[in-house]
Amino acid sequence: MDAIISQYIDAYYFRILILIGINIILALGLNLTTGVTGQLSMGHAGFMSLGAYTSAILTVHFAVPFFAALLAGALVAALFGFLLGLPTLRLEGDYLAMVTIGFAEIVRVFFLNFEPGGKAVGFSGIPQVTTFTLVWILVIIVIYLNYKLLNSRTGRAMYAIRENEIAAEASGVNTTQLKVLAFTLGAFLGGLGGGLFAHYMFFIEPGNFGFMKSIELLNMVVLGGMGSIPGTILGSIILTIAPEMLRIVQDYRLLFYGALLVILMIFRPNGLLGDVRFYDIKKRFSRKEVKSCQS
Amino acid sequence: MSVLTLECISQEFGGLRALDSVYLSIEEKEIFGIIGPNGAGKTTLFNIITGIYVPTEGSLIFNGQRLNNVPAYEIAQMGIARTFQNIRLFNKLSVLDNVRTGSYGVSHSGFMAGMLGLPSSRREEKKILSNALQLLELVDLADKRYEYADNLSYGEQRRLEIARALALEPKLLLLDEPAAGMNSTEKEELMRLIRIIREQRQLSIILVEHDMNVVMNICERIAVLDYGRKIAQGTPEEIKNDDAVIQSYLGAGA
Ligand SMILES: Nc1ncnc2c1ncn2[C@@H]1O[C@H](COP(=O)(O)OP(=O)(O)OP(=O)(O)O)[C@@H](O)[C@H]1O
Numbered sequence: 426m427d428a429i430i431s432q433y434i435d436a437y438y439f440r441i442l443i444l445i446g447i448n449i450i451l452a453l454g455l456n457l458t459t460g461v462t463g464q465l466s467m468g469h470a471g472f473m474s475l476g477a478y479t480s481a482i483l484t485v486h487f488a489v490p491f492f493a494a495l496l497a498g499a500l501v502a503a504l505f506g507f508l509l510g511l512p513t514l515r516l517e518g519d520y521l522a523m524v525t526i527g528f529a530e531i532v533r534v535f536f537l538n539f540e541p542g543g544k545a546v547g548f549s550g551i552p553q554v555t556t557f558t559l560v561w562i563l564v565i566i567v568i569y570l571n572y573k574l575l576n577s578r579t580g581r582a583m584y585a586i587r588e589n590e591i592a593a594e595a596s597g598v599n600t601t602q603l604k605v606l607a608f609t610l611g612a613f614l615g616g617l618g619g620g621l622f623a624h625y626m627f628f629i630e631p632g633n634f635g636f637m638k639s640i641e642l643l644n645m646v647v648l649g650g651m652g653s654i655p656g657t658i659l660g661s662i663i664l665t666i667a668p669e670m671l672r673i674v675q676d677y678r679l680l681f682y683g684a685l686l687v688i689l690m691i692f693r694p695n696g697l698l699g700d701v702r703f704y705d706i707k708k709r710f711s712r713k714e715v716k717s718c719q720s
Numbered sequence: 721m722s723v724l725t726l727e728c729i730s731q732e733f734g735g736l737r738a739l740d741s742v743y744l745s746i747e748e749k750e751i752f753g754i755i756g757p758n759g760a761g762k763t764t765l766f767n768i769i770t771g772i773y774v775p776t777e778g779s780l781i782f783n784g785q786r787l788n789n790v791p792a793y794e795i796a797q798m799g800i801a802r803t804f805q806n807i808r809l810f811n812k813l814s815v816l817d818n819v820r821t822g823s824y825g826v827s828h829s830g831f832m833a834g835m836l837g838l839p840s841s842r843r844e845e846k847k848i849l850s851n852a853l854q855l856l857e858l859v860d861l862a863d864k865r866y867e868y869a870d871n872l873s874y875g876e877q878r879r880l881e882i883a884r885a886l887a888l889e890p891k892l893l894l895l896d897e898p899a900a901g902m903n904s905t906e907k908e909e910l911m912r913l914i915r916i917i918r919e920q921r922q923l924s925i926i927l928v929e930h931d932m933n934v935v936m937n938i939c940e941r942i943a944v945l946d947y948g949r950k951i952a953q954g955t956p957e958e959i960k961n962d963d964a965v966i967q968s969y970l971g972a973g974a
Pocket residue numbers: 733736738756757758759760761762763764765805
């Protein structure tokens with residue numbers, strides 16, 4: 426399949442398309458935690474790292490089949506999301522942000538010293554088995570499941586937690602439970618994206634999953650519009666392409682992200698598509714009753 | 721039979737005694753009014769009943785079950801719904817989704833069922849949607865269902881809060897100053913709505929309200945709070961003629 430597609434697309438764009446797909450999966454995970462449920466996570470790259478290393482170690486050292494390794498990586502990340510979520514989700518705003526930053530840092534330092542992962546030198550020789558086709562099939566599945574989730578009672582309750590926690594509780598929502606769920610699902614997708622990344626890059630090092638990566642992912646969610654699936658997809662596309670295409674953006678990443686956020690806050694505080702929902706688009710095409718939420 | 725019983729409820733905030741040994745008993749299907757000057761403890765009482773605060777003293781019994789130390793979301797699931805004096809809507813959700821979220825406590829599909837679109841979840845979602853649309857008809861917001869909640873006018877927001885609370889299919893509904901900020905036509909509509917709700921849904925209502933016209937018109941019984949104490953209780957007629965109440969709250973002209 427990939428061979429056919431790559432006949433028509435330049436290798437350079439092919440690579441960018443794969444990275445866009447991986448970033449969409451990663452960002453949709455973070456969108457669940459931060460965009461939808463409103464729990465500010467600034468350590469999403471930590472989950473990505475866990476997924477990347479877990480799956481790579483399994484395929485390289487234990488000859489585990491790729492799919493099983495990918496799933497295992499996502500599950501390990503989800504487990505850490507769950508464990509991190511339990512005690513910390515009683516914290517709010519800034520405190521939660523600090524704990525998540527700390528978590529990702531601990532993960533990074535752990536892999537800097539982890540023998541089977543190649544320590545600081547990095548981990549090479551990972552089979553390059555992530556294909557364009559696989560990534561985009563997974564992207565479609567992830568978008569679909571996200572969409573279904575956000576249009577179910579659980580998804581609506583997650584938005585409700587972001588909007589007004591007291592009112593959510595008064596509607597019967599166990600907010601702690603759903604926050605942990607949002608964290609766990611977000612981490613799962615973080616781990617999945619990490620596994621795909623590792624098996625595409627074939628070489629990974631702890632530096633791939635540092636604070637900058639977490640901020641980059643957060644920016645994708647914020648740029649597109651917190652809690653919006655189309656918004657997160659758009660944010661992922663823009664922020665994958667920009668540094669690839671514009672050398673200057675690559676060199677001044679921090680500056681670029683900062684400026685972007687400031688401009689956004691002034692002109693579109695809800696993000697590019699923050700107030701565009703799927704059903705707004707759907708409504709244009711049909712007069713029929715459509716299921717709705719903010720996705 | 722009484723739906724809700726408060727026995728000797730007290731609530732302290734630091735040194736302040738916001739509620740002082742309050743006894744209350746709410747009967748089935750009655751509309752019970754609570755009045756009193758600002759800071760009397762009316763909202764605090766609602767916060768205790770809905771589990772936001774755990775009372776310093778006393779016990780709460782709802783349908784034979786103790787509510788002390790039951791978390792807020794479980795109290796909601798047991799059938800106590802409320803509105804808020806300072807409106808608390810899900811602002812960036814549609815009007816429809818506000819009401820649909822209100823039914824969270826009485827629906828059951830897990831996240832997996834929702835995500836995979838299992839038949840059980842689809843059936844439940846259909847029911848949630850049709851209930852929500854019905855409630856929006858009831859509060860006259862059906863044609864605004866795709867608006868964001870924070871685009872509604874003040875009066876509309878208050879009605880939306882009522883619809884959201886009703887989505888929980890409560891046995892007891894707490895309304896905290898629902899007429900605040902409404903003009904006189906809206907108030908008339910509100911009174912009609914509250915009566916219809918009680919008839920249709922067969923529930924008990926506790927109404928906190930400063931507008932005496934509203935309170936005296938629709939409540940069967942009224943309790944008066946002053947500095948956290950219940951200083952009187954009775955029918956609207958009795959309350960209007962109660963010396964202590966006239967002195968502390970209604971004033972000589974009432
Ligand atoms: N969380 C809190 N911490 C400290 N004091 C509080 C708290 N909540 C309420 N109070 C105090 O308790 C008293 C009762 O407040 P409450 O809000 O119950 O009054 P109210 O009867 O609802 O008044 P209003 O008619 O103005 O709404 C007030 O003096 C208030 O300042």
